[in-house]
Amino acid sequence: MKNTLKLRFALRGATLFFVSVVILGSFLYVTMSLFLQDSLKDSLRVTAQHLVSVLDVDNGILTPPDSLDEGSSSRAHPEGFTERLLDPTGRVLLQNGPLTAELPDPHVFRGPFFSQSTSGSWIAYTEGVTDAGRLLAILQVAQSTRSVSAVLDQLFWTILLSLVIFVPLSAITGYFMATGLLSPIDAMTRTAKRFSTENLAARLELPPSNDELGRLAGTFNSMLERIEQSFKNYREFVSNASHEFKTPLAILHTILNVTRARPRTLTEYAQALDDMSQAVLRLETLVNHLLTLAKIEGEPELNGTSVNLGELCLRIGETFRPLTQAQGLELVLSVEPGLEVLGDETLLSSMVVNLLHNAVKFTEKGKISLRVYRRESWAYVEVQDTGIGISSEDQSRIFERFFQGETSREGSGLGLAIVESLVKLHRGTIRVDSILGQGSIFTAGLPLRVA
Numbered sequence: 001m002k003n004t005l006k007l008r009f010a011l012r013g014a015t016l017f018f019v020s021v022v023i024l025g026s027f028l029y030v031t032m033s034l035f036l037q038d039s040l041k042d043s044l045r046v047t048a049q050h051l052v053s054v055l056d057v058d059n060g061i062l063t064p065p066d067s068l069d070e071g072s073s074s075r076a077h078p079e080g081f082t083e084r085l086l087d088p089t090g091r092v093l094l095q096n097g098p099l100t101a102e103l104p105d106p107h108v109f110r111g112p113f114f115s116q117s118t119s120g121s122w123i124a125y126t127e128g129v130t131d132a133g134r135l136l137a138i139l140q141v142a143q144s145t146r147s148v149s150a151v152l153d154q155l156f157w158t159i160l161l162s163l164v165i166f167v168p169l170s171a172i173t174g175y176f177m178a179t180g181l182l183s184p185i186d187a188m189t190r191t192a193k194r195f196s197t198e199n200l201a202a203r204l205e206l207p208p209s210n211d212e213l214g215r216l217a218g219t220f221n222s223m224l225e226r227i228e229q230s231f232k233n234y235r236e237f238v239s240n241a242s243h244e245f246k247t248p249l250a251i252l253h254t255i256l257n258v259t260r261a262r263p264r265t266l267t268e269y270a271q272a273l274d275d276m277s278q279a280v281l282r283l284e285t286l287v288n289h290l291l292t293l294a295k296i297e298g299e300p301e302l303n304g305t306s307v308n309l310g311e312l313c314l315r316i317g318e319t320f321r322p323l324t325q326a327q328g329l330e331l332v333l334s335v336e337p338g339l340e341v342l343g344d345e346t347l348l349s350s351m352v353v354n355l356l357h358n359a360v361k362f363t364e365k366g367k368i369s370l371r372v373y374r375r376e377s378w379a380y381v382e383v384q385d386t387g388i389g390i391s392s393e394d395q396s397r398i399f400e401r402f403f404q405g406e407t408s409r410e411g412s413g414l415g416l417a418i419v420e421s422l423v424k425l426h427r428g429t430i431r432v433d434s435i436l437g438q439g440s441i442f443t444a445g446l447p448l449r450v451a
């Protein structure tokens with residue numbers, strides 16, 4: 001159902017109001033009822049005591065007055081009030097008021113007491129008229145509880161009426177308040193609907209308050225920001241990758257067309273195959289690089305094993321010896337034994353290969369050295385060359401995907417991006433120190449495996 005949250009708000013508000021009014025109303029009703037009864041009893045007692053005090057008792061003899069009202073002429077009795085004077089045997093000496101038949105039996109008199117009719121329609125107070133401990137007469141005052149009931153009835157209907165009027169009203173108010181409060185969420189829904197690959201710029205207008213919804217909207221916007229950025233990165237990546245594919249494919253195409261244009265000598269065919277093989281190799285490297293990147297990115301958590309970093313680097317270093325010799329470069333390998341790290345051996349190999357490849361590619365003469373050493377709880381792989389070096393401007397960009405320096409030779413500019421991703425995957429660090437024209441040092445740090 002639509003708008004359920006608002007409806008729930010409204011229903012909860014109304015229920016809360018209903019329960020509060022019922023509890024408060026009941027409390028008020030009971031308190032009021034007790035208070036009114038107590039007041040009535042107090043008033044009866046005071047009246048009775050006053051009447052007793054004005055009776056004419058002399059030497060143990062009570063002279064009944066002509067009328068009970070005489071002694072209390074100043075009092076205006078409320079409606080439903082009865083007063084009477086009985087002798088100790090229960091004979092009525094004087095009576096004033098309409099509740100006679102319902103008054104309690106005076107024979108049971110033991111001392112002052114309150115009594116109430118079973119229906120609760122009246123309350124009576126009975127008081128003795130004594131002299132030196134002897135009972136001379138009994139005075140009774142009684143009052144109908146009609147006025148108390150009237151007040152309580154009024155209160156009951158007021159509470160009921162407030163429930164009937166205010167419960168729906170609180171539901172409606174709750175609904176509109178929820179609509180106001182939840183409007184930023186509706187805005188988020190609309191923005192999320194507008195946000196698409198065609199419209200990456202859709203953002204929420206931030207509410208002015210810094211409350212929960214304001215913070216949620218802020219977080220939502222920064223999430224959209226990151227999505228937009230990753231979309232841009234993705235598009236850039238696809239466009240760069242396609243561009244990188246285009247060059248070797250164009251070369252292949254040209255060689256094929258030129259070679260097929262007319263009959264060729266065997267030497268010419270051999271040359272064409274060699275050139276095509278170069279282009280295919282370039283494509284192969286590119287695909288391998290892209291696959292490695294995809295693999296790293298698809299693997300947020302590394303499921304590593306223990307790798308002996310020194311042994312691995314020695315093995316890889318040796319495979320570079322023919323290449324360095326062919327280029328007249330000296331290759332120095334020096335590793336500390338027993339440095340174990342937790343990682344993926346294939347991925348770590350790829351990291352070292354990429355660094356060594358660059359060193360060989362960008363060094364014309366001199367030396368390339370591969371060192372593995374330990375500092376505290378870290379193992380470091382250091383690849384140093386005496387090559388062309390990297391300008392400080394380029395140093396900040398060489399780890400970007402597809403970035404290649406001015407003096408760059410063949411390649412796609414993915415090698416160092418892969419190295420950086422691999423190092424991050426292994427919770428390590430990578431740094432470059434380089435002087436243009438003198439050479440570079442790449443240092444990858446990896447946390448040693450805790451035994």
Ligand SMILES: Nc1ncnc2c1ncn2[C@@H]1O[C@H](COP(=O)(O)OP(=O)(O)OP(=O)(O)O)[C@@H](O)[C@H]1O
Binds near residue numbers: 289398411415
């Ligand atoms: N040892 C180095 N000496 C000098 N410049 C380097 C060295 N290593 C990297 N660079 C510079 O950094 C750039 C990026 O290196 P990266 O390895 O990412 O790409 P690439 O070697 O050009 O191509 P790929 O590795 O994809 O075949 C290189 O083009 C080069 O300009």
Ligand SMILES: [Mg+2]
Binds near residue numbers: 354
């Ligand atoms: Mg490279």
